[in-house]
Amino acid sequence: MDSKQDPGGAGGESAGAPLHPIHPDDLAALEGTEVIAAHRNESHWWNHASFVLPLLGAIVFLAIGQLAGSAEATGFGIFLAVVMVLQLPIVWFTWRRTATAIVLTHSGALALHRGRTLAEVRWAELERIERVETLGNVRWRLAERGGTHIAVEGEIEDVPGLVERASALSGVEPEGG
Structure with missing residues (x-):
């Protein structure tokens, strides 16, 4: 298969219309x-909110905790990092069943x-x-x-x-x- 649409394509598209690039x-x-x-x-496994939101939160709160010397912010950042790690198997198995x-x-x-x-x-x-x-x-x-x-x-x-x-x-x- 090349990067062109099959000449017998449906939908009234002309022959030679490009296919979307696939894996x-x-x-x-x-x-x-x-x-x-x-x-x-168009998405990837790391686009899953169960992974990305705890990751971003962990980064932000760990940075705030370290810069401001706040044990509470650092602790919450560590908590979010643990949540992210615990979500990885769920995200991974869900992604494997995604087209x-x-x-x-x-x-x-x-x-x-x-x-x-x-x-x-x-x-x-x-x-x-x-x-x-x-x-x-x-x-x-x-x-x-x-x-x-x-x-x-x-x-x-x-x-x-x-x-x-x-x-x-x-x-x-x-x-x-």
Whole structure:
């Protein structure tokens, strides 16, 4: 696969439109696959709030504690550092189940995490493309009849384009959009 969109691409895009750059492991997993579009996850494991907020707080409070000679600020900074360390396994395991790319092909969609297939849905089995909103966070779900689904999180590049292409390829109209 090169960095061009497949000439048979959906959504009315012209041949030669660039694919979004994806992780090299995801690219290697697609060897020999007819890719119509690839949408990468723009976030990284360290973007997780459960990791970043305690890290930033620890840095700030440890610096304040050392500069001002405040034992309370230093103690709170140490507490936040411990919280951050305790959150690392949770963040790590959660990230390993997060798609680093969602790839659309002529036969279906693949959710990949660094070259490993997390989920696959076939257009022929696709039952619905649904919009799900939870506390202001919007995601889409490509769901098969058997219950298999791919969650399209907001961190995925060009979510509207992905939903539009999936609809065109499957013939299933998006719900709730």
